[in-house]
Amino acid sequence: MRIALFTIVVAEYDPAIAFFVDVLGFELVEDSPSLTNDGRPKRWVVVRPPGAETGILLARADGERQTAVVGDQVAGRVGFFLQVDDFDASYERMAAAEVTFVTEPRIEPYGRVAVFLDIAGNRWDMVGPA
Template structure:
């Protein structure tokens, strides 16, 4: 058993794809036309870290209720965790790409950690050695 996808509600597909692929280095696993439950056009967009099994389903907000959770899916808590092999290199690359860090790097018993915001405003932990 495994978790295959986690939905991340975003404002628009293309800027979110660019953030996750160009800034974070994820792979675009799928970008296919699809339909909402009531037959309107949408896209099925999945991004994954290289070699990862679990991916993110980037879902464009559909209506005011979904738009209200963009960037607030975990009510301001860190809700996503990105583990990297080279923390310092990843941190510097992300800063150079304009990623907003809301907590600077610190050392914890489990390794180095810094909190950053994704394109929607959700909080992530960048984790590594």
């Protein structure tokens, strides 16, 4: 058993793809036309870190209820965790790309960590070796 995908609801596809691919360095695994359950056009967009098995389905918000959760999918908590091998290089690259860090890097028992916001405003922990 494994988790294949999880969804992040975003405002628009293309800026979200650019953030995850160009800023975070993820791979664009799939970007295909698809249909909503009631037959309207949408896209099936999957990104994932290089070498990872689990991907992120970037789902454009459809309707008021989904629009309301963009950037707040886990009620303001850190809900996503990006493990990096080189914390300093990743932090510098992301800061140079104007990623918003909401905490300064700190050391925890499990490694170095800094909280950043994704394109939608969701909180992520970037975690690297101590």
